[in-house]
Amino acid sequence: MSFTELRKKIFNGKNPKFVYYAEAYAKLHLPRFVLRPRVEDLDRELARRPDRDHIVDRVNYYCKASAYPGTSHQQWLAQSTELCRQPLTHQKVYYLDSMWLARFFDPHLRWHLEEGDVDYVPQVPSIVKSRPIAGDNSRSTILKLDLVRHFIFVNDHTAWRDKQDRVVFRGKVSGKAPRIAFLQRWAQSPRVDAGSVDREQSQYSRPKLTLRDHLRFRYIMAIEGNDVASNLKWVMSSNSIAVMPRPTCETWFMEGRLKPDYHYIEVKPDFSDLEQRLDYYSSHPDQAQAIIAHAHEWVAQFRNARRERLIALLVLRKYFDAVAQL
Known part of the structure; x- marks a missing residue:
């Protein structure tokens, strides 16, 4: 090694x-x-x-x-x-x-x-x-x-088009209602690689992934936990696209100023339209690339x-x- x-x-x-x-x-x-x-x-x-x-x-x-x-x-x-x-x-x-x-x-x-x-x-x-x-x-x-x-940023050398056409999520979910709702709805979908990394084992438990492992996917879920989705910053610095409901909290990253479907892909709070939104951007790669470019512009100011x-x-x-x- x-x-x-x-x-x-x-x-x-x-x-x-x-x-x-x-x-x-x-x-x-x-x-x-x-x-x-x-x-x-x-x-x-x-x-x-x-x-x-x-x-x-x-x-x-x-x-x-x-x-x-x-x-x-x-x-x-x-x-x-x-x-x-x-x-x-x-x-x-x-x-x-x-x-x-x-x-x-x-x-x-x-x-x-x-x-x-x-x-x-x-x-x-x-x-x-x-x-x-x-x-x-x-x-x-x-x-x-x-x-x-x-505040973690990445250097992603894999183009969006060369990544898996799926969405990934790993995170702690105990006590975090939006993350639990997401897993309940999508954990078994072949389009989704999602799981909990809580110490307590459950039906949703999955092995942890490194940041680099996440970057194999075109789409990465950024779901709020206790306040903001802490992975949003590094996801927006990558060549993958953040997928999330409209944020309710903000940090120094000014999440309140992010524009849906411009800096990230917006889904409904209950995640019911997730697959539909992924299908749209996978069939419109130019629009997907535009979101990545806008996300990189946002990250650059920090x-x-x-x-x-x-x-x-x-x-x-x-x-x-x-x-x-x-």
């Missing part, structure tokens, strides 16, 4: 966690005097960038409010924390990914960090990884969190590391400016 094959087997095509943790802890130990001047220079850096409008648009999307008149000062003090007193979160990735950015700012500023898969709007203005798309979600400010699991950091810092600054009025 070659080193490349061994690496794929061990990491399943995903980000090696020991590399992530080594980098994350190293960044947390950078001296603050190195970081603070960059915050002071944010406006000058923004002004000289040719993509300024794109950056401002995304900042305002992630942090929608400039003030929070519905939150009382007492409520804010009771639930918020000074940055320098932020405790380690239950899932360390939320602390590591958010505090790396927070350390650019005054440690006595206050925030509320809501960790985990958030499919609701918190009571006070909060930093979140995910939020519901519908309704007033302005109290939820999105940061790029849980990077090790959510690949510039320097711009991503600038946007994140501007989002946090806007959040701190807004909550300072409480």
